[in-house]
Amino acid sequence: MPNIELKNITKTFTSINEATKGEIITAVDKVSLKIKKHSYNTLLGPSGCGKTTLLRLISGLENPTEGQVFFDRKDVTNMTTQERDIGFVFQNYSLFPHMDIWHNVTYGPVVRNRFNDETEKYIHSILKMVKLDERARAYPSELSGGMKQRVAVARAIATKSPLMLLDEPLGALDVRIGTALRYDLMTLVKKYKLTAIHVTHNQEEAMTISDNIIMMKRGKVIQSGSPKEIYDNPNSIFSAYFLGRCNFFRCEMIDKNTANFQGAIITLPKNFPEKKVVLGVRGEKIHINSKPKKNNIQGKIEFINFLGEKWQYIIRLSDGTEISALKRVPHEAKIGQKISISFYPDNILLFNEPRDFEKEKSV
Ligand SMILES: Nc1ncnc2c1ncn2[C@@H]1O[C@H](COP(=O)(O)OP(=O)(O)OP(=O)(O)O)[C@@H](O)[C@H]1O
Ligand SMILES: [Mg+2]
Numbered sequence: 001m002p003n004i005e006l007k008n009i010t011k012t013f014t015s016i017n018e019a020t021k022g023e024i025i026t027a028v029d030k031v032s033l034k035i036k037k038h039s040y041n042t043l044l045g046p047s048g049c050g051k052t053t054l055l056r057l058i059s060g061l062e063n064p065t066e067g068q069v070f071f072d073r074k075d076v077t078n079m080t081t082q083e084r085d086i087g088f089v090f091q092n093y094s095l096f097p098h099m100d101i102w103h104n105v106t107y108g109p110v111v112r113n114r115f116n117d118e119t120e121k122y123i124h125s126i127l128k129m130v131k132l133d134e135r136a137r138a139y140p141s142e143l144s145g146g147m148k149q150r151v152a153v154a155r156a157i158a159t160k161s162p163l164m165l166l167d168e169p170l171g172a173l174d175v176r177i178g179t180a181l182r183y184d185l186m187t188l189v190k191k192y193k194l195t196a197i198h199v200t201h202n203q204e205e206a207m208t209i210s211d212n213i214i215m216m217k218r219g220k221v222i223q224s225g226s227p228k229e230i231y232d233n234p235n236s237i238f239s240a241y242f243l244g245r246c247n248f249f250r251c252e253m254i255d256k257n258t259a260n261f262q263g264a265i266i267t268l269p270k271n272f273p274e275k276k277v278v279l280g281v282r283g284e285k286i287h288i289n290s291k292p293k294k295n296n297i298q299g300k301i302e303f304i305n306f307l308g309e310k311w312q313y314i315i316r317l318s319d320g321t322e323i324s325a326l327k328r329v330p331h332e333a334k335i336g337q338k339i340s341i342s343f344y345p346d347n348i349l350l351f352n353e354p355r356d357f358e359k360e361k362s363v
Pocket of ligand 1: 013025026027046052201
């Protein structure tokens, strides 16, 4: 346990909201997915795309309308959460307020009849790992948010369940504590050889923590792969935008490997068969020429933002398109200055022009 496999999973709800009463909501839409043993996976996508529902379907807290869930080729679709043996970490900690940390963490092994001398040692070692061994007698109300979430993580690991499901575990924490806890989670999952599925809508969190990112949009899995695979080869405008905020240029094709963007002739990395094409270029791949070149794309510097390790140049093109260029060292161009931009063919991603570009990019 567990290689996890989802086969054609769909989950629909019937709306009880006054305005939409009786309407069918498809929260998860024909999802098929494989999750490798001992890997750290994130479900990444915008609010309402079905991440929590998919996690609950894996856990058995929710039953699919259609499809099957397999753990190591065994069909667990009709098994309860207890039978599936899962450690669950919720966004809002869900600790027992009347129990101290020790009893919160030992609760799982006690109810599963797994508590013995060895478990006691094991739990001491987990509390040490999450830096709470000296606070074992404290109550949840005496702890900060970051500490409470570490207790919740320790509690999930203490169950000795090989599968840990985490729903936005870092969402309620301040950025600094959340970032530190990311590394703790990665370390714990590797140390105890767990398989983790972690829900987030934070792309930076997903990129740092994951072996595998599962990108979701409107109930569907759009793409899955390592952070680098998805960043370098996004399969859609949505993936390119959601992971790494790609820039887009909507062009007319001139011939099979050149396109026209507002009069600038752009050579493509390979032939493209359609009449229209959307070019995707990452911010760090955009060159700014402070003396505008005639055959380049023309624009104007609108804002310059200092982001610590890099500078962001917000450029407005004449058709209103906003471009974000990222530089490790500040560029000489100033706010309000007319500039031109260019990029190498090898740094261009190619996409079909969608029916509704803005909708494609967003949720
Ligand atoms: N019990 C339910 N009854 C009716 N609709 C539901 C129920 N649970 C979820 N939904 C709907 O299913 C869709 C997906 O919800 P879900 O909570 O899985 O999204 P999410 O990706 O986790 O969003 P968020 O990032 O905001 O937590 C939403 O439209 C939601 O309103
Ligand atoms: Mg959710």
